[in-house]
Amino acid sequence: MAGHGMRAVAAMGRLRAATHTLASLDLAPDEVLAHLDDLMVRLAEESRAAAANDPLDVQPTTASCAYAVYDPVSRRLVVARAGHPSPLLAHPDGHVAPADAPAGPPLGGNGLPFEAWEEDLSEGTLIALYTKGLVRGSPDDDTRIACLGHILAQQDASTREACDAVIYAQLSGRAAENVVLLLARTSVLRDDQVASWTFPSDPAIVATARTLADRQLTSWGLSDLTFTTELIVSELVTNAIRYAPGAIQLRLIRDRTLICEVTDASSAAPTCAIRGLPTRVDADSCSSLSSPNAGAPVTPAAAKPSGPNSRCPRTRAMPHLSPRTTDHPPTKMSHLVKVPSNS
Numbered sequence: 001m002a003g004h005g006m007r008a009v010a011a012m013g014r015l016r017a018a019t020h021t022l023a024s025l026d027l028a029p030d031e032v033l034a035h036l037d038d039l040m041v042r043l044a045e046e047s048r049a050a051a052a053n054d055p056l057d058v059q060p061t062t063a064s065c066a067y068a069v070y071d072p073v074s075r076r077l078v079v080a081r082a083g084h085p086s087p088l089l090a091h092p093d094g095h096v097a098p099a100d101a102p103a104g105p106p107l108g109g110n111g112l113p114f115e116a117w118e119e120d121l122s123e124g125t126l127i128a129l130y131t132k133g134l135v136r137g138s139p140d141d142d143t144r145i146a147c148l149g150h151i152l153a154q155q156d157a158s159t160r161e162a163c164d165a166v167i168y169a170q171l172s173g174r175a176a177e178n179v180v181l182l183l184a185r186t187s188v189l190r191d192d193q194v195a196s197w198t199f200p201s202d203p204a205i206v207a208t209a210r211t212l213a214d215r216q217l218t219s220w221g222l223s224d225l226t227f228t229t230e231l232i233v234s235e236l237v238t239n240a241i242r243y244a245p246g247a248i249q250l251r252l253i254r255d256r257t258l259i260c261e262v263t264d265a266s267s268a269a270p271t272c273a274i275r276g277l278p279t280r281v282d283a284d285s286c287s288s289l290s291s292p293n294a295g296a297p298v299t300p301a302a303a304k305p306s307g308p309n310s311r312c313p314r315t316r317a318m319p320h321l322s323p324r325t326t327d328h329p330p331t332k333m334s335h336l337v338k339v340p341s342n343s
Contacts (some may be wrong), residue, residue: 001063011043015063015107029067029080030114033104037082038064040108062106066129068099069119077127080116082107083105085135089119090126096149099127123188126152126162133179134170144170151185159183181182186212189255196251201241209237213260216252217245229260234263 001012018039022032044061062085070077079087079099083106086098101117121127135144151165163183171179175272195216201206210230217226233250240248246265253259 001013012063014043015039019065019067026193029069029078030116031065031109032238033082033114035082036063037105037109039109041111045107062108064132065104066101066128067174067301068129070127070184070186072187072255073194073251075120075123075188076118077186078116078118079120080114082114083109085130085145087131088128088145088152089121090128090149090152092122092124095154096153096292121186123186125186126159127184127186128166129180129182131178131180134166134181159185176260189253193254195252196249199237199248199250201244201248203238203241203245205248206234206237206241209233211249213252217258220254222258223255225258229258232260233262236260240264240266246323 001008015036018036019032022035022074027035040061040063049130050243062083064089065082066079066084068077077089077099079101081101084103086103088096089099090096099117099119102115104114105112111115114244115277130148135148138191147169148166150168152162154162163181166181167179186242195212197209197212199209210233213229213233214276215225217223217229229252237248237250240262244264244266251259251261253261253264
């Protein structure tokens with residue numbers, strides 16, 4: 001965030017809250033930046049209006065951002081940038097390279113579109129996102145970036161140790177400066193943690209999808225989740241058949257939670273049609289969510305939604321989501337189901 005002081009802190013808080021909300025919708029990184037750019041434009045308009053009455057009441061109107069999403073199933077990293085330094089990727093073989101996504105204008109800038117950059121990563125790759133203050137201060141910033149890459153290449157260090165090493169090496173002897181460093185090491189889900197099936201758009205395959213999901217849960221020792229998962233699979237697959245053309249993919253992922261994911265070829269997110277839903281949802285309540293109209297109220301409230309097409313509320317009624325008609329990758333509908341602690 002450009003600027004210092006309470007105005008910058010307040011603007012950063014609004015930007016941070018918006019980022020968390022957009023992240024929960026499972027949008028593509030370049031789309032997230034487009035929404036954040038719109039927010040910064042509105043903040044700039046508010047700042048100009050305030051400055052007309054009080055010249056001292058000026059808020060920051062631009063910010064930089066790097067937004068990254070990593071999929072541990074496909075091992076794919078997707079990055080988009082808005083005037084922010086390129087994240088660094090320290091590969092397990094010691095090679096360090098930037099995630100060279102197009103820089104894009106700062107948030108609140110000239111409104112140009114943002115572009116995403118993708119790459120498949122090996123397990124154990126260290127991803128480093130940082131602010132400009134970490135590499136500023138030498139005649140050539142590339143020198144400090146090279147030093148940063150050398151430290152990150154030490155693969156035997158934990159992320160905490162790597163953070164400490166970078167901070168001590170890059171900031172030692174320098175004046176106090178606002179610096180952010182975020183490190184993450186990639187992991188990969190094993191083949192036996194993922195089950196995936198592709199079906200034609202045919203109502204007859206709903207029963208087949210339920211049966212396959214049931215068998216997979218049994219093989220994972222999660223029979224206690226069969227009933228809940230069958231309801232979720234039925235709802236998501238039926239809606240995909242009813243409202244989206246083309247093939248449908250069902251994917252079950254077992255990690256810290258059980259994820260039930262359905263992907264179709266539609267480019268529009270479904271709406272959440274909740275009529276008369278109580279404010280608080282208990283274990284016996286159901287949701288009536290669909291795409292784009294009301295669907296069968298079969299999804300149990302015990303499931304936790306994920307992504308823009310979630311069909312189940314948490315502990316309160318979900319807001320209405322309007323369908324999108326712009327070109328986007330295939331729609332992905334997910335539910336998270338808690339895996340029993342003894343499994």
